[in-house]
Amino acid sequence: MPETALLDTEARDVLGTGRTAAEPLVHNPWDGVTAGVWRVRAGDRTAVLKVLTRTKETDGHWAASDDPRHWNYWRREAHVYESGLAQVWQPYGIRAPRLLASVERPDGDVALWLEDVPGEPGTSWPLARHIEHARRLGVAQGAARPSDEPWLSRRFLRDYVGGKNLGQDLLDDDEAWRQPLVRDHFPAGLRRDMVRLHHDRDWFLDVMQSLPRAFGHLDHWPANVRAHGPDGVLFDWAFAGDGALGEDLGNYLPDSVFDLFVPADRLPEYAAAAYEAYLHGLRESGWRGDEHLVRLAVCASAVKYDWLTAGMLARADAEQLDYGGHRTVSAGLRYRERGSALTFLAGWAAEARALAPRLGFPEAPSGR
Structure with a gap:
């Protein structure tokens, strides 16, 4: 206190x-x-x-x-x-x-x-409200010019991901992948895809750093937003700074599932609708850039979760706590939902590997 x-x-x-x-x-x-x-x-x-x-x-x-x-x-x-x-x-x-x-x-x-803002927290929003929020984010990031204040973060994604090393050695450990929670709830092929994402991590980070820039919140997820009247109120600006245009959306969508706010089986339709809404918002703002670069940013944002698979391998025998650590959550539900969402992100990563060379970026190492 x-x-x-x-x-x-x-x-x-x-x-x-x-x-x-x-x-x-x-x-x-x-x-x-x-x-x-x-x-x-x-x-x-x-x-x-x-x-x-x-x-x-x-x-x-x-x-x-x-x-x-x-x-x-x-x-x-x-x-x-x-x-x-x-x-x-x-x-x-x-x-x-x-x-x-x-x-x-x-x-x-x-x-x-x-x-003290009253209103419905983003953790309980219906999908339609999340999608409208994505449109507003597109308008905002398309209209607002990037800021260069000396206290804004730089290289956020590279430094954040690079500092999370728990369980990295377990990605190639057969025993770790045979743990019951992992074996029973991670989809077939996820190990291959996540090991590949880890192998390509520096390539993804280089791509993200080379994309069009925007002022980003960089911790944009449903627990940090609340509906208040017509507005969405966004909290926790501690990471704010330079990001790729589309990076905030690429964080918001999977985080909706990882913490059990949106069911994983809704993620494909939700992500597709939110991405279209974000693009619509960009165009509404007067932005006239190449939307393929925005798509690449959203898909390449999958690299932010390179650490998550390894972390889950390391914690598969631990009590599963919610955000804030105040109560337990179902371990089976968490691993099933996160495993499904990570499989979805593997699809984003594959799309980024295919799209990047067509936009002038080098091929990913694993694609050569």
Whole structure:
């Protein structure tokens, strides 16, 4: 829980007088940048408090960085809110919570006091709402010019994927693939496809870095979005920065399934409809680029999940917890749904390998 005296002082400045109560909210507890997230109530007013830090102890991958270009730079989200960049997509129907206050604390942490946004979370949206969100994202990324603030992330995808190494040695381990959860729930051929994706990882990352650029949220998934009136409200701007045009969509779609928000058997129709909606939004914005390059970005985004198969091999005998680690989920359901979604991503990867040479990129190593 946040320190009481400090919480009361800040809450009084932001929310006015009243008895203060703090309710912890779900977030990634392993991220070294996030000291905690709470809904704070004072009287009949509420706000969300997110505390950014660089002193939290965590494992190497999630450690906070002092490098403003690093994917996990500890103060980036404060900069995004303080600069107003978080609202750059507001004219197109996607906005951030309003910043109520940004407080530099004596210990060096930063307390972001944000609007407490009511409304339906993206985790429970029907497919039609996700597809409309994809259209709005297309309009926003087509209309908004890429930003080059010195604290925005660069090389996010390469550095994020490169830092996730759990279980990589198990990709070629027969015993790992014979574990019951893996054997019973991963489709035939998935091992071959995921080993190939890993082998081609640098090629995919090179392609993604060479595609048309856009300002990206880069952690765009249903748990970070909420419907509020006509708008979609997008949270957690900690990774924001330079990305390929289409990369955010390539993250949003499979993440809808990986955390059990959308059934895996709906992914093919969902992804097709959302991609068309995103393209429609790009054209609506006045964008006149080559849509084949956008398609390549979406498909090549499969490389972000190179680490996931290996991680699942490594954790096949562990308790399966939901995002935030507060409750267990069905291990069989998780492995079946994720196995199906990874098979879908193998199709994206194959499409990217075929499409890239036609657009002037070198062939993938495994395609030679």
